[in-house]
Amino acid sequence: MLVDAHVHSYQPPRSFFDYDGNTRTALILVDLQNDFVAGSLAVGEAEKALEVAQKLVASGKFDYVVASQDAHPPDHVSFAGSHKANPELFADVVYDYNGQKVTQTVYPSHCVQGTWGFEIHTSIDKSRIDDFIWKGRDSDLDSYSAFADNLYQKITPLSQLLHKHAVQRVVIVGLATDYCVRATTLDAVKFGFSVLVVPEGCRGVVPSRDSDIYKEMREKGVEVAGLDDARVKAFLSAS
Template identity: 45%
Template sequence: MKTKTALLLVDIQNDFLPPDGSLAVPEGRDILPHVYRLLADRQWDLVVASQVRGVCSCCADHPHGHVSFASTHHAEPFTSIPVPKLHAPGETVQQMLWPDHCVQGTHGCEFEAGLKGKLGQDAVVIQKARGTNVAVDAYSAFADNQYTFFTPLIKTLHGAGIETVVIVGLATDYCVRFTAIDSCKFGFRTLVVKEAVRGVDASATEKVLGELQDWGCELVSVEDVV
């Protein structure tokens, strides 16, 4: 951990937290004490918080009816449908459909209150790619799911000389998974803090953690990094 290290907080927003979040991750609040400790007990070279900032019902410059919202398709949440693959006519990809969540301007879109108070002025907020294109979802903090759009995160990390990325947040089987895999793809040593992540599907979490190790991620505890 002697190299320059960034703490990456993935989507710790009200809509992903029980009891009131529209897409609450079970036991999602259990990560908060660990996240707070990581922010308080170590001087990081960079702190980055990713934020889903989705479609807006009142602003003309944000798309309506996002492909990931079940309401767009008049379908049931947590079902999967094929949707067109961008830049590949005739091909499709499977899209999980979610309840409407993290709509810009809503309480659900905001960072959890305790986290917001601890981020500090030097923290960098990365808006994820979802708001840029109604037709493609974006789980990773680095890019959308089809790599048609990249956030400033890669440039931000390299610009700060970061070599190691420590990842916490929600949810293990979706946004944490895609973010951690991309972190490895883009050449960063990637550590996932086990106590500070939770999954939408708890039964799939262990499999996902194994997959992350296959990609080169290191599974660590809070004690390993504070």
């Protein structure tokens, strides 16, 4: 595993709300792509998450805005059709990666580079996004997190870009709560950032899991607070 060379040793992070208004803050938009909104792997009520995400994008309150995208090749290991055994959708398969047995959930083909499903949904103003992080580009590895693949074999540029922009804290919204939002959030903490997740800007594949996921996040020091929280209102209204 390469992760130890790239992340801080874990310490409970400083609360997102403990910083003053001069702290550089980034907005991370997780996988707001057509296939997750109205395509082959659509998440229920994704449009509602998009509305909140765009509200945050348009707020002008962020020093840096970055969006992650699944960017799969046509033969990606997460696609059921890539496996000779022809597994059922959403089943787990086990395959070998450099001598390591890896368990992978398989899905319909989605977010293939160059397709409509790969593109960021048109409700998001892409002109306000500073950088795009493509993940899941390796045929043999999946990547839920915007920071690294699931085995931490390859690190994306996200952490480096955040540090380049002197970011100390991040706000995360996106799809889906129980997969890529969760993984990105937990990795953001591992990489040393203070994190706020806005639930209204997220939707999960299985909504009943949300409470357990948000509990897990809080246990790692993540702030989970909605738009009606006084602290979030203060952050968004600060000059």
